[in-house]
Amino acid sequence: MGHNHGHHHPTITGKNLLISIVLNIAITIAQLIGGFISGSLALISDAVHNFSDVISLIISYVANLLANKKKRTKRYTFGYKRAEIIAAFINATTLIIVGLFLGYEAIIRFNTPTEIQSNLVIWLALLGILANGFSVILLKRDADHNLNMKSAYTHLFVDMLTSIAVLIGGLLMKYYHIYWIDALLTLIIAVYLIYMSWDILIKSIRILMLFVPEHIKIDDVVNEVLKAKGIKNIHHVHIWQLNDEGSHLEAHLEFTNDIKLSEFDIICEKIEKTLFEKFQINHCNFQPEFIRDDKKDLINQS
Known part of the structure; x- marks a missing residue:
């Protein structure tokens, strides 16, 4: 039989992913505590989103370790190459579920807006922007040619945008007392989260189902x-x-x-x-x- 091997992308070490995990754990704890103290649903939503990211990033990190195992056995003839695709599928699915949950909570909050301690919201949003922005820069190169890393990058990029939105909301609440903006921002975050995750979900399903790649006829x-x-x-x-x-x-x-x-x-x-x-x-x-x-x-x- 004829066969051919080769032309692979550079090995991804996962070091940058590990740094991102540590940063997200810190952000999650800070935003969750701050959200309950301030009463901000958007901040709590961001914390829940970050917590899902921590789980997803850990999955991506483990999948990356498995995928980089070169040894194949008589039982595992392909090695662990598909581990990253499974991770991408799980990550995208969890993002969509979180998005639906946040959207539901935002709709409820529209009917019962409450006063929020905006100063705490602003400072924690700034923390989220800095930490997630740094993580996005770390993963950008690997995300260009690896679906698992792209799913992790998408998580972090959406987190950064979420923190920017929360910051804007905090400023509006502080200076204009527009407290319903908290629910609106949460709803926007939820919709964007689902939108960003859908493409990764479909691509990972296509690969897992052994469909012909989209670029090939x-x-x-x-x-x-x-x-x-x-x-x-x-x-x-x-x-x-x-x-x-x-x-x-x-x-x-x-x-x-x-x-x-x-x-x-x-x-x-x-x-x-x-x-x-x-x-x-x-x-x-x-x-x-x-x-x-x-x-x-x-x-x-x-």
Whole structure:
């Protein structure tokens, strides 16, 4: 069988993620205490959100450690590569749940606005902005090419925006006594939280369900393969992602002639190079056939 490995992104150590976890634990404790003292639902909401982030960041950190384990065994032939995708799915799901909860609490608060100690809200919001902003900077580079890190980055980025909103609300309450702004900000935070998480949730589901990557059209891949010399037919095609570092392809190739194994290897190398350059498919597994009596469906339905 033809196969190809390689073209991976740099290993992510998780050190920056660990720093972010420590910062978020500190923020969560401070905002939760401050929220109860001040009576601010927005501050308590931010604390609850930060607490969910602590759990999510820990999940991401553990997943990152597992994913970086290079050793594969006879039982775990793929290693722990999919751990990060599972973490991204869990993180996105928890964010959406938290968003729905915060939205519900905000609607209730609209009917019963209460006076809030705005000075405490302002100072704790500033703390959240500084700590989360620093964490966002730490994770930005890794988030560009890793779905797990992107989910963690999204958590922290939304936290920073949340703290900015809470700061604005604190200033409005302090100088204009507009206490219903606390509930409005909470509702806006909730909606934005769900919006930011939805894309990560869908992407992680697509990978876990072994769907064809969005940037790849199977017909285009088939057309490229059929350009190779001596190939009569390609069938039983599967294209999927193990994680977010490239795509895998397996297929049966029917040849017009009974070629040698060495010729098959040469053809495979050319196909693999083309598929990587055009579709970022970095692992190919081909089964050669010649006058074999089986179904030639492009997608096997059995």
